Amino acid sequence: MRQQFRDTALRLAGMDDKLILLFGDISVYLFNDFSRQYPGRLLNIGICENTLISMAAGMSAAGFHPVVHTIAPFVTERSYEQVKLDLCYNRFGCTIVTCGSSFDYAWDGATHHCYTDLALMRMLPGMEVMQPGSKREFDILFSACYRNGNPTYIRIAADEHGLDLPVEFGRGVVVKETPGATVTVITAGPILKNVHTACSDLPVNVLYFPTIKPIDRDLLMRFADTKILVVHDAFGLFEAVNASCPAAAEYHGLPDDFCCHYGTLTDIRGLLGLDAAGIRQRAGAML
Amino acid sequence: MNCMDALAKQIRESILRISHHSGHGHIPTCFSVVEMLCAVYKSIRHDPKNPGWKERDIFILSKGHAALGLYCTLAHFGYFPVEDVYAFGAFGSRFGCHADRFKVPGVELSTGSLGHGIGVALGMALGFKLSGSERRVYVMVGDGESNEGTVWESLMVAANRSLNNLTVLLDNNGSQSRCLPIDDPQAKLSAFGLDVVSVDGHNITAISRALEHSNSKPRAIIANTTKGAGCATLVRDMFAWHRRSPNAAELETLLGELNAAAV
Structure with a gap:
């Protein structure tokens, strides 16, 4: 990038x-x-x-x-x-x-x-x-x-999510919409790749927000009657979603601790449960 | 301090009266910079009737707690009536204890937290130079403010970029004598690559002469000043008066001292 x-x-x-x-x-x-x-x-x-x-x-x-x-x-x-x-x-x-x-x-x-x-x-x-x-x-x-x-x-990130999405400033993107879904997974940045893989066969919605501020409140409100799970390898998106969405969102991301490990981005994501398997397990538990 | 300039005396009197009226003010630090402010606004290209003039020079008060001194100076140079400044620090006033550039004509940068104005001044000077503009940038920093590392970062970059359209006025008023003084600022600033002159910071003529600058380096003017200059009480007890405003009796005492010093 x-x-x-x-x-x-x-x-x-x-x-x-x-x-x-x-x-x-x-x-x-x-x-x-x-x-x-x-x-x-x-x-x-x-x-x-x-x-x-x-x-x-x-x-x-x-x-x-x-x-x-x-x-x-x-x-x-x-x-x-x-x-x-x-x-x-x-x-x-x-x-x-x-x-x-x-x-x-x-x-x-x-x-x-x-x-x-x-x-x-x-x-x-x-x-x-x-x-x-x-x-x-x-x-x-x-x-x-x-x-x-x-x-x-x-x-800018070292990684990319590999999807071709209709992105514009200030707008979120519906990556996946499942009729009747009770869970919506929200993410931003390259970790969408893992989210996309994790949710590929789960009956959930997936939203993507490359603009975190101003957040696309209209898009969030469309899914406000579902349970919201924010999956993100950073802070900021979760707070933005909670500030705009009437229902409390859940967060699957970082602990309140320093990461005192070395290795690669993939290693750390795996450690934190932010690989596809970890995300799938967390999203699946909400169904 | 030698015979005080009439304008400098008027500005000091305004500072005292407004501080008394409002209950706010950093009087000693305002008094140490009055002659510098007079010299700057007598020297630079500016138009009080057209504060946004595109070809104006820029002055930034990086030591933002001397805002009352800046307001009174701008008022006496015709930017707005000095009576307006009596709302200093009040709710709804445009004259805060630190200046807001969107509220006060002539204020180029909202400052307050120390060590910021000089970096922004540096960027302006670089921008003007890259644009081929003749505009110049003047920034006043305190010796206390110079405890901040950002001041020295900015000085390094200014020298590295040969920004000879930038003038740094150092208010060397000894405010850090009780903790971290900037010893030998002439040597320090010279070592950082600036063209340094040292002047009596209460002599408008000397400061004005130092503002004339035409070599390839950014200029630093070390203005040797006295906190509270003009009132013996403020000079004697500068730390006690750092943030105080005078009551009615103290105001009369200070005005008397000011009149005596101006004779």
């Missing part, structure tokens, strides 16, 4: 000379083509996430459409106050594109796990929060929002 970020930026930069990239010393080599084609429009500022965000606010004030890119925990958890005050409170538009969220850097351990980003960003007034699950979805969502004048958070 990071390659798609580069390709999308390359495409948009040709049409918009106010698009500018501020990087925290990652992905620079990957973006060599961008730097060659648009000299001076990718600024590798350094490993200083707080200043990256503050600078982006200033560049927005100066008329640019800044895009900040670095690793998820460092720019969301460390720089939360900069995002809150410099972007949201001061209402300066900026798109934050992160990698390394949830357990994409599983092997690096708990310092590099980031499952709070979506929840934290969602709580900030005016912030838009997105979790695309494929390259195509990233392209659609980024293109729709990067210059709308709002602070926007988009996390």
Whole structure:
């Protein structure tokens, strides 16, 4: 998905000379083509996430459409106050594109796990929060929002769900609708792949929300008379669903604990019951 | 402090009267920056009748707790009547104890939490430079604020990007003398790659001269100031007065001291 970020930026930069990239010393080599084609429009500022965000606010004030890119925990958890005050409170538009969220850097351990980003960003007034699950979805969502004048958070993932869905900003998608179903499973991001597999022969509905804020309340309300199960390898979607849906949702995701294991994304998902088998067992128990 | 400028005295008097009226105010820190604010608004390109003028220079008060000083300065430069500021800190007022850029003409950034304004100023300066604009950015940080690591991150980046359209005014008023002072700021700022000058922060002429800047580095002006400058009581008890507002008797005492200092 990071390659798609580069390709999308390359495409948009040709049409918009106010698009500018501020990087925290990652992905620079990957973006060599961008730097060659648009000299001076990718600024590798350094490993200083707080200043990256503050600078982006200033560049927005100066008329640019800044895009900040670095690793998820460092720019969301460390720089939360900069995002809150410099972007949201001061209402300066900026798109934050992160990698390394949830357990994409599983092997690096708990310092590099980031499952709070979506929840934290969602709580900030005016912030838009997105979790695309494929390259195509990233392209659609980024293109729709990067210059709308709002602070926007988009996390890009190492994984993809592999489905071709009609995604647009602010809208959820019905992945599966079973007539008479009493359970609706809701998810976001690449873990839809496991949810889709798990629910393939279960009599449930499956909804998918690549935009977590603003959540598609109209779609949620259509399924509000069913039992809701949110399956997500992060926090944020569960809270968004519960804030909008009259019936209390259940959550199948992360425990209140650090993940002190290494390995791969697949290993960690299996450990947490977020593989297809674990999800199937949890959803099946609600039937 | 030498003979006080008439405008600086007027601004200080407004600060005292509004603080007394409202029950709010960080008077000593406001008093340490009055001459800097006067020098800035006498020097930069701005239009009080057209605060959103596209070619204006930018001033950001990163040490946001001196907002009352900024309001009174903007009022005396014609942005709004000083009488409006008497609602300082009140419910429904547009003049909060920290400034809101959407409410007060002339305020370019809503500040309050320390260590933010300088980073945003840096981004503005970079944006203007990349656009080929002649606009300049001025940002005032406190020495206490400079305990924040973000100040030094921003200074590093400003020097690295050769942002000579950025001027950092350091209010060196000794506020951190009881915990983490910024010792030898001249050496520190020079080591970070800025073009540094040190001035009497209560001398408008000297500050104005330091604001004229034309080399390839971002400029840092170390303004050596005194918290509460202009009123002996505030200088003597700067920590006790950090957040206090004067009662009626204290106001008369402070105004008397101010008049005496301005002679």
